[in-house]
Amino acid sequence: MSRRIWAVLQHRDGKLHRMSWEAVAAAQELAGRLGGRVEAFLLGNGIEALAREVAAHELAAVRVADDPALADYTPGGYVAALAPVLRAEQPDLVLFPHTYQSVEYVARLAQASGAGLLPEAVGFELVDEQLIWKRPIFGGKLHARVRAKGAGPLLVSLQSAAFSADGLRAGAAPVQKLAVEIGADDAGREILGVEQAGGEQVDLTKADVIVAVGRGVGGADKMAPIEELAALLGAELGASRPVIDSGWLPRDRQIGSSGQTVAPKLYLALGISGAIQHLVGMKGSSVIVAVNKDGGAPIFKVANYGVVGDLHEVVPALVQAIGELRS
Ligand SMILES: Cc1cc2nc3c(=O)[nH]c(=O)nc-3n(C[C@H](O)[C@H](O)[C@H](O)COP(=O)(O)OP(=O)(O)OC[C@H]3O[C@@H](n4cnc5c(N)ncnc54)[C@H](O)[C@@H]3O)c2cc1C
Numbered sequence: 001m002s003r004r005i006w007a008v009l010q011h012r013d014g015k016l017h018r019m020s021w022e023a024v025a026a027a028q029e030l031a032g033r034l035g036g037r038v039e040a041f042l043l044g045n046g047i048e049a050l051a052r053e054v055a056a057h058e059l060a061a062v063r064v065a066d067d068p069a070l071a072d073y074t075p076g077g078y079v080a081a082l083a084p085v086l087r088a089e090q091p092d093l094v095l096f097p098h099t100y101q102s103v104e105y106v107a108r109l110a111q112a113s114g115a116g117l118l119p120e121a122v123g124f125e126l127v128d129e130q131l132i133w134k135r136p137i138f139g140g141k142l143h144a145r146v147r148a149k150g151a152g153p154l155l156v157s158l159q160s161a162a163f164s165a166d167g168l169r170a171g172a173a174p175v176q177k178l179a180v181e182i183g184a185d186d187a188g189r190e191i192l193g194v195e196q197a198g199g200e201q202v203d204l205t206k207a208d209v210i211v212a213v214g215r216g217v218g219g220a221d222k223m224a225p226i227e228e229l230a231a232l233l234g235a236e237l238g239a240s241r242p243v244i245d246s247g248w249l250p251r252d253r254q255i256g257s258s259g260q261t262v263a264p265k266l267y268l269a270l271g272i273s274g275a276i277q278h279l280v281g282m283k284g285s286s287v288i289v290a291v292n293k294d295g296g297a298p299i300f301k302v303a304n305y306g307v308v309g310d311l312h313e314v315v316p317a318l319v320q321a322i323g324e325l326r327s
Contacts, residue, residue, distance in 0.1 A: 003036030004091040008082065010101055011042070011050055012073075019097030019158070021165035024057060026158055027095050028169055033126060036092070039063055041178070043081055045071035051175045058171030069182035075105035076188035079112050081180040086113040091153050098157035100258065106155055115153040118146060122162040122276065135159075140275050140298040160257035161280040202252045204236055209266045212238035212255055212282070213248075216271020216292065216311060220248040225315045226270060232322050238262065238282075240272050256281035270311045274299030291315075 007027040009020035027038040037060035042051055045068050055062045065081045086094065086109070096102040098120050110117035122143070123134040133146045133156065148154045204210060211230040217223065230237050237253055244254045255262055257277040267285035272278060274290070274297055282288070283302050290303035291311045300306045307314050 003031070003034050003093065004089070005031050005034075005036050005038045006041055006091045006094040007038060008041045008043075008094060008096050009054065010097050010099060011044065011047070014050065016050060016053065017097055017099065018165070019099060019160055021168060022161070022163045023095045023097050023158055024054070024059070025165045025168045026163040027093075028058060029163065029167075030093065030095075030124070030131075034131065039091075040173075041065070041082070043070045043073075043078060043180075045069075055173045055175050056170060057173065058169035059173035062173050062175045063178040064175055065178040065180045067180055067182060069187065070180070072191040072194075073101060074187040074189055074191065075108055076186045077182055078105045079109045080182045080186035081178075082109055083112040084181075085178065086115060086153055094153055094155045096155065096157045098159050098257075102157050106157055110155050113153070115155050116148050116150065118148065118154060118156045120159050120276075121156050122159045136276050139273055140279070141296060159276055159280070201250075202236065204238055204253070204255065204260045204262045207236040207238075207262065207264050209233050209235035209268075210238045210255075210262060210264045210282075210285075211235045211268045211270065212240070212272060213243055213270050214240040214272030214278075215242040215246075216273075217243065217248070218271075218312075220246075222312065223248065225312070225319060229268075229315050229319050229322075232319060232326075233266070233268075235266075235268070238267075240275075240278050269299050269303070270315065272299055273297050274302065 005027045007023040010017040024040060031038045039061045040054050040059050041063050043065045045066055047066055051062050051064045070077055096106050107117055118133055120135050121133045125132050130147055134143050137144045213226055238255045239249045239253045241254055243249050244251050257280050259281055261281045263284035265286045267282050267288045269290045279302060288303045289305045290299040291307045291314045292299055293310055295308040
């Protein structure tokens with residue numbers, strides 16, 4: 001049976017989100033394995049150039065909802081644009097990048113269109129012609145293998161870097177207008193402006209050594225020994241998202257799917273559990289050393305060296321040992 005596979009793409013300021021290409025690549029891979037056709041969806045206003053860029057790939061069509069009501073992303077506007085076409089056309093699979101944006105509106109879209117929802121997929125396999133998805137559970141400690149039951153569309157959000165955009169197949173797809181009707185109240189909010197938080201003042205991508213801290217550090221007041229260790233190693237400080245959200249370090253230190261992607265020679269992960277959103281930003285490091293109290297923490301799966309212990313004991317011991325070696 002030929003499947004209809006859609007990929008709904010995310011963009012901002014005239015640029016497609018990196019993960020949009022990963023969603024297109026995943027859709028092409030699924031179509032190749034299952035048999036089917038891929039349509040890409042773009043929502044926005046004044047997005048002809050983006051549509052042309054997407055159309056240069058092997059797709060059955062690029063379907064474009066170009067409407068002033070979609071000039072700014074709002075969950076209500078996106079649901080109002082996509083739910084009717086989903087209900088009317090009943091595609092088999094609809095893929096989204098797993099981002100803050102899709103986390104916000106895709107569950108609402110599933111509810112509004114009667115579709116199934118499978119968030120945060122990191123892969124798929126075909127077993128006896130059944131499509132089985134893989135997704136992390138319990139903070140990435142386990143992977144669940146999930147099969148969708150019942151009929152109707154399945155909305156799937158794809159975790160960052162789960163699919164590579166390297167194998168994207170080029171082509172020449174037709175661009176088709178998607179008629180939408182978005183009511184004045186659908187957006188549910190008025191966007192007054194968009195501000196860049198912090199900016200990327202520190203370019204961690206160039207660092208050879210990174211000492212990264214996670215929630216396990218326990219607070220901004222506990223950072224002094226870690227800063228001392230970083231200074232001794234000539235390292236930049238990095239962090240997981242909770243550290244940034246708690247205000248313990250500035251936003252430009254965040255590493256992961258919504259932060260910077262780094263590949264230093266040495267990455268020291270202190271009190272970081274190793275959630276997939278963090279791993280995608282650092283797993284390309286040459287040597288990873290993890291310190292964590294929990295021997296079952298997923299960070300140990302990617303670490304070359306691991307210390308199961310309290311970072312507040314391990315870090316001062318490291319500082320002392322490096323000091324002794326140098327003197
Ligand atoms: C759309 C989206 C985007 C995201 N983007 C990012 C991103 O870019 N980057 C990112 O990092 N996260 C991101 N996240 C969040 C991510 O899912 C995790 O919640 C986050 O990475 C967990 O951070 P953590 O490991 O510091 O905290 P936790 O998961 O709470 O882990 C803390 C760890 O510290 C250990 N610990 C506690 N005390 C000590 C001690 N004294 N000594 C040693 N170990 C100790 C614990 O055993 C635990 O393993 C994103 C999430 C979503 C939904």
